[in-house]
Amino acid sequence: MHDTRLLPSVLLAGCGKMGTAMLEGWLSQGLRPSVILDRHDQTLPHPHRHIRQTEELPADFIPDVIVMAVKPQTSDSLLHQLTRHFAGVPVLSLMAGRTLESLSQHSFAHTGHPPAIIRAMPNTPCALGVGMTGLYAGPHVTEQQKHDCEKLAGAVGKTIWVEQESQMDIVTAVSGSGPAYVFLLAELLEKAGIDQGLPPHTARELARQTIYGAGCLLSHSTLDAAELRTRVTSPGGTTAAALNVFMAPDAWPDTVTKAIQAAVSRSEKLAS
Numbered sequence: 001m002h003d004t005r006l007l008p009s010v011l012l013a014g015c016g017k018m019g020t021a022m023l024e025g026w027l028s029q030g031l032r033p034s035v036i037l038d039r040h041d042q043t044l045p046h047p048h049r050h051i052r053q054t055e056e057l058p059a060d061f062i063p064d065v066i067v068m069a070v071k072p073q074t075s076d077s078l079l080h081q082l083t084r085h086f087a088g089v090p091v092l093s094l095m096a097g098r099t100l101e102s103l104s105q106h107s108f109a110h111t112g113h114p115p116a117i118i119r120a121m122p123n124t125p126c127a128l129g130v131g132m133t134g135l136y137a138g139p140h141v142t143e144q145q146k147h148d149c150e151k152l153a154g155a156v157g158k159t160i161w162v163e164q165e166s167q168m169d170i171v172t173a174v175s176g177s178g179p180a181y182v183f184l185l186a187e188l189l190e191k192a193g194i195d196q197g198l199p200p201h202t203a204r205e206l207a208r209q210t211i212y213g214a215g216c217l218l219s220h221s222t223l224d225a226a227e228l229r230t231r232v233t234s235p236g237g238t239t240a241a242a243l244n245v246f247m248a249p250d251a252w253p254d255t256v257t258k259a260i261q262a263a264v265s266r267s268e269k270l271a272s
């Protein structure tokens, strides 16, 4: 009988940047005995096990969920091996762009089972339990399998289900890649502070704590972001002077639209 307080067991295939972020969160929340597959060294607490290749899969292990966290371009052979080894076990794919159709065609045709695939698009703040994960379930997924995958994603942050698979490309562009845009803003604020004459450590502290504090306000407030912005902006003051530059039509409004379009388009191209 499973302990219902624990998270479902996983075979985590790929423990790089995203896999590690999820695993750190899961380990801190209590994960059933699981196996991590990655060709690089990993340190795992008992009772979890690390293997480097599928040939080392323990004979006594069947995961509740196979989590695919390798690059979308190089996943087919591994997914083929894992779905053959664990026939009938659902797959939670974190891979950007890879559609249910392409995953099924490339990897499930041989199994004789309908492809039980759930797509998830998390982000790296999952490592601290403050991630955002978009989810989409394919047609052959049971309620229990959906529940297991939502429990895994929910253990490391917020979750939201989308109704159309194509929306996963937009989730990827907004929240999957999103932390990188915020880190870029931190880099640029820090550099601008240094350029204006601040010591580097001062500029770094100001930029980081400001983004953290603004994120906390956004998280705790029910106000629109636009209203929070307005509350900082004194008429004729310093913020207005900066926002006049940022909000010029060809500045941030146009740039953010184009950047998100580029990410959506790249996600669509990763489908096959």
Ligand SMILES: NC(=O)C1=CN([C@@H]2O[C@H](COP(=O)(O)OP(=O)(O)OC[C@H]3O[C@@H](n4cnc5c(N)ncnc54)[C@H](OP(=O)(O)O)[C@@H]3O)[C@@H](O)[C@H]2O)C=CC1
Binding pocket: 013, 014, 015, 016, 017, 018, 019, 037, 038, 039, 040, 052, 053, 068, 069, 070, 071, 072, 074, 078, 094, 095, 096, 121, 122, 123, 124, 176, 177
């Ligand atoms: N990074 C992010 O913020 C996010 C990533 N994702 C998705 O997560 C997935 C992983 O991304 P990310 O963590 O950045 O990638 P990484 O390259 O950091 O992680 C993948 C890991 O899997 C290992 N690996 C790949 N194939 C095998 C194999 N056949 N056998 C053993 N180990 C293997 C890689 O080793 P090696 O490096 O030697 O190949 C690497 O350690 C991608 O599909 C991405 O789209 C989703 C949301 C956010």
Ligand SMILES: O=C(O)[C@@H]1CCC=N1
Binding pocket: 096, 172, 176, 177
């Ligand atoms: O850059 C990427 O393709 C992955 C998906 C979202 C974040 N990182």
